[in-house]
Amino acid sequence: MSDMQKTIEIEVLRYHPEKDKEPHRQVFEVPFTDDMSVLQGVQYIKDYLDGSLSFRWSCRMAICGSCGMMINGIPNLSCQTFLRDYYPARVRVEALAHFPIERDLVINMEGFIEKLESIQPYIIPKEERTLAQGEYLQTPEQLNAYEQFSSCINCLLCYAACPQFGLNSSFIGPAATALLHRYNVDSRDGGKAERMELINSEEGVFNCTAVGYCSEVCPKHVDPANAVNQNKTNSAADYFLRFLAPKGGAK
Amino acid sequence: MKAPLKRSNAPIFWALFGAGGMLSALLGPMLVFITGLAVPLGLLLPADTMSYPKMLAFAQNFIGKGFIFAIIALFLWHAAHRIFHSLHDIGIHAGTGAKLLCYGSAMLGTLIAAYALLAIGF
Numbered sequence: 230m231s232d233m234q235k236t237i238e239i240e241v242l243r244y245h246p247e248k249d250k251e252p253h254r255q256v257f258e259v260p261f262t263d264d265m266s267v268l269q270g271v272q273y274i275k276d277y278l279d280g281s282l283s284f285r286w287s288c289r290m291a292i293c294g295s296c297g298m299m300i301n302g303i304p305n306l307s308c309q310t311f312l313r314d315y316y317p318a319r320v321r322v323e324a325l326a327h328f329p330i331e332r333d334l335v336i337n338m339e340g341f342i343e344k345l346e347s348i349q350p351y352i353i354p355k356e357e358r359t360l361a362q363g364e365y366l367q368t369p370e371q372l373n374a375y376e377q378f379s380s381c382i383n384c385l386l387c388y389a390a391c392p393q394f395g396l397n398s399s400f401i402g403p404a405a406t407a408l409l410h411r412y413n414v415d416s417r418d419g420g421k422a423e424r425m426e427l428i429n430s431e432e433g434v435f436n437c438t439a440v441g442y443c444s445e446v447c448p449k450h451v452d453p454a455n456a457v458n459q460n461k462t463n464s465a466a467d468y469f470l471r472f473l474a475p476k477g478g479a480k
Numbered sequence: 481m482k483a484p485l486k487r488s489n490a491p492i493f494w495a496l497f498g499a500g501g502m503l504s505a506l507l508g509p510m511l512v513f514i515t516g517l518a519v520p521l522g523l524l525l526p527a528d529t530m531s532y533p534k535m536l537a538f539a540q541n542f543i544g545k546g547f548i549f550a551i552i553a554l555f556l557w558h559a560a561h562r563i564f565h566s567l568h569d570i571g572i573h574a575g576t577g578a579k580l581l582c583y584g585s586a587m588l589g590t591l592i593a594a595y596a597l598l599a600i601g602f
């Protein structure tokens with residue numbers, strides 16, 4: 230280590246359920262260079278200071294969505310957040326807000342996985358097609374309708390940003406709604422009526438109070454708030470017009 | 481498996497909230513200006529714009545009645561919904577009681593407005 234070596238304090242929220250009654254903070258002194266991300270900072274801690282520190286990561290390039298943390302209270306991908314932007318102040322890293330902590334910075338995402346399954350995140354074909362009928366063709370507009378909502382990496386930053394999810398964890402939430410919308414507006418899909426039951430339900434879009442922070446923190450510009458709001462309109466129309474239309478998934 | 485989905489009746493409140501929000505955004509500032517500034521200070525408008533006979537005639541006219549009713553009722557429903565949802569933000573985790581209080585007062589205001597407008601005759 231040269232004399233020029235800068236060090237930064239990283240404060241980590243620790244929690245080992247087998248021995249800690251509740252989460253507590255621990256501060257580490259971490260040598261860093263200007264190109265080091267917060268993720269690399271916590272990796273340094275694990276490699277050299279305390280091997281018991283747990284966190285998730287994989288791609289280190291904002292693709293896999295596994296390294297989300299609260300960084301100074303803001304949900305962010307730790308691999309695309311840089312230590313130099315906090316220096317010389319201390320950086321505080323915590324598990325994503327609004328989720329149960331499994332261990333240190335690792336959250337329990339089972340609730341989200343269930344939601345993801347419940348939206349049927351795959352194309353439900355409108356009709357049976359034979360191979361001979363060939364591939365589906367889509368116009369650029371048809372692609373445009375859903376493309377942005379298909380870039381979600383399930384990082385859950387939007388859930389950590391959503392105060393309504395914080396109050397009611399049964400709310401289907403931003404990313405699941407965006408993904409649901411992605412399939413509903415796909416010209417190849419015929420599963421809208423089934424998925425709308427979820428949108429219309431008490432777990433659905435009306436939990437949202439149009440805060441918009443989800444879209445602000447989204448690293449992939451999915452704009453989940455937009456999907457939620459479009460579906461408030463869809464759902465309200467369905468609510469009032471269902472008596473006119475004989476079909477529709479209304480209960 | 482999870483409990484079956486129950487349809488939310490939120491669209492009713494959301495629609496009233498949305499309609500009230502739209503109306504207040506479009507007309508609110510103008511109404512504040514007319515009733516709060518222009519008439520009391522005698523700006524722009526004739527001095528008797530809001531005189532009793534004129535306002536009575538307005539409230540007895542069908543369209544005037546509808547206008548007054550929509551303004552009062554929808555503004556109230558908008559406010560009730562906004563206040564109810566803002567309670568969370570100031571740390572009050574509102575339950576059924578707060579819901580009843582918020583939407584109940586909007587309902588009460590709506591009924592009083594309807595009653596008064598009908599009582600005043602045509």
Ligand code: SF4
Pocket residue numbers: 380381382383384385386387388403404407443446447448449450451452453
């Ligand atoms: S919508 Fe954005 S913030 Fe939410 S999980 Fe997907 S990529 Fe992450």
Ligand code: FES
Pocket residue numbers: 286287288289290291292293294295296297306307308309
């Ligand atoms: S490590 Fe994959 S998104 Fe950060």
